[in-house]
Amino acid sequence: MAEALILDSEALNALARPTERSALSLRARAIARVAHERGVLVRVPAPVLAEVCRGARFDAAVNHLLNRDAIRVAELTREIAQRAGALLAKAGMSSANAVDAFVVATALEFSSAVIATADTRDLKRLSAPFRQVSLMSL
Amino acid sequence: MAAAAEKLSISMPQKLATAARKRAGRRGLSSFVARAVARELEREALGEFLAELDANLGPVPDVQLKRARREWPKR
Numbered sequence: 001m002a003e004a005l006i007l008d009s010e011a012l013n014a015l016a017r018p019t020e021r022s023a024l025s026l027r028a029r030a031i032a033r034v035a036h037e038r039g040v041l042v043r044v045p046a047p048v049l050a051e052v053c054r055g056a057r058f059d060a061a062v063n064h065l066l067n068r069d070a071i072r073v074a075e076l077t078r079e080i081a082q083r084a085g086a087l088l089a090k091a092g093m094s095s096a097n098a099v100d101a102f103v104v105a106t107a108l109e110f111s112s113a114v115i116a117t118a119d120t121r122d123l124k125r126l127s128a129p130f131r132q133v134s135l136m137s138l
Numbered sequence: 139m140a141a142a143a144e145k146l147s148i149s150m151p152q153k154l155a156t157a158a159r160k161r162a163g164r165r166g167l168s169s170f171v172a173r174a175v176a177r178e179l180e181r182e183a184l185g186e187f188l189a190e191l192d193a194n195l196g197p198v199p200d201v202q203l204k205r206a207r208r209e210w211p212k213r
Binding site for chain 2 (some may be wrong): 022026030031033036037041042072
């Protein structure tokens with residue numbers, strides 16, 4: 001299913017609150033702009049919202065962004081959750097990295113995907129076996 | 139839970155219609171067109187969002203855009 005740009009928590013934050021995170025935000029905007037140029041879908045894996053939604057001030061910005069229907073939430077399905085578990089096992093990682101695993105498992109739903117993230121170390125371990133998944137560091 | 143469907147009568151160039159039918163195949167033209175329209179709406183909404191950020195905060199510097207284009211994986 002098409003190509004996707006997957007936003008990790010820092011990338012979502014940078015786009016939702018661009019004035020407060022200006023350096024990261026410029027980078028995130030540049031990446032999103034290239035996605036737009038290429039006709040790539042932009043997705044936020046649902047579990048990422050658990051890392052970003054931290055009370056009214058944060059939630060308002062995130063809701064404002066997601067309600068525009070320009071960037072959609074990729075729902076967490078049974079298949080994605082089970083695949084995430086398999087990825088953790090394969091990488092020898094614990095549930096502490098569950099959200100990272102959900103992010104990579106969501107990326108694998110697409111024919112190819114770029115993950116925009118500030119956490120390349122853990123995501124690299126999880127996505128290493130998959131050529132169709134690439135990381136772009138914020 | 140399938141959303142209610144609305145029947146539309148639309149026109150498009152014949153060559154395009156033939157290509158769409160061929161590509162849609164067993165999935166059916168309606169779902170093919172619905173998916174294409176959904177993607178286009180989403181793409182336009184993304185363009186508007188990014189343009190708004192440019193207008194409010196100033197454009198993304200060219201050097202940043204070039205870097206992102208360069209780094210985007212070639213497949």
